[in-house]
Amino acid sequence: MNLLDVLHRRYTPRGYAPRPLPPEVLSTLFEAARWAPSSYNRQPWRFLVARQGTEAYAKLLDTLAPANRAWAQTAPVLVLGVAVTEDDRGPNRYAEHDLGMASGFLTVQAAALGVYPSFMAGFDKARAAAAFALPPQARPMTVIALGYPEDPNPPAGRSRLPLEAIVFDGAWDVPFGGE
Template sequence: MSDKRAETSVRIHEIIASRWSPRLLDGEAEVSGEKLRALLEAARWAPSYGNTQPARYVVGQRGDGTYKRVLDSLTESNRAWAHRAGALLLACALTSNDKGTVPYAEYGVGLATENLVLQAVAEGLVARQMAGFDREAARKAFDLPSGVEPLVVIAVGVPAKPDAPGEDGEVERENAPRRRVPLSEFAFKEWGSAAF
């Protein structure tokens, strides 16, 4: 794969600049339990509203039944590449607890998952988040209780080598430049008036 570091207007931390979401993964590479534990520990220490800690993860490693059930819940287009991941995680939001509704639960899962993804980079791994899965199938497959909402699946793995073969435009898509809106269209002093 080509160098996918972000082209930024100012220097940012290398872990953030190096983070990207590949689909072309090494289907033989393993994600160790130790590394998975580090990812989940990073997620566990994310901030949350009132320290409600709403993020929960169902964790599957390639070859186990949990992995297969998560994989089976994915859309066909995501299954086509995600089967090469070393681990598949189902991120869920705990939307209620014994105190009632958990405010901003989805936001809390987003914060936790970004910690997880950045820790993956620090561990020499990559992680791609997917909304393309059947939530009801996942709910049924894992017997998720009321008050637990499946939000996203995260594929964790090792990027394939640059000369790895791909299918149906995978290599071209992986090598395409990354794009973001410019900072002038992202941060404002007044709406439409660039902050920088």
């Protein structure tokens, strides 16, 4: 399938099918994330996996905002997305950017396999850091629900800004026309 078709079909499900995520599929998603580019190749992304039915899953679920928890509990896997904001080279101002880059790679690989991640900013970061005893330079950024969507079809009414609103051609006031 054309990559753009995969990207157009992907959406953020808020409910997952009661179908397990095979371990090899999960590994493939992280393998995709691993090969993302990063500033100075510092690779500041970390992913903490919590499988449904484990203590880690219960702890991570518990950090979610109630509106997220209501549907995220159907996901067979929850992942804590963490940016390492300082390493042996000092502070990394691109840590969050690069976690996003790796998360994007994961998302594209996942969508190609019919797995649709749901990213959540709606969770208690301090509680997550405490629950998993993260070191101070490990900044929790997202909880990522992973699984096969309950409904494989994107909901109607999804929208994006038009290209000319987000891409400029040579000057800030010249919308990109594509030619």
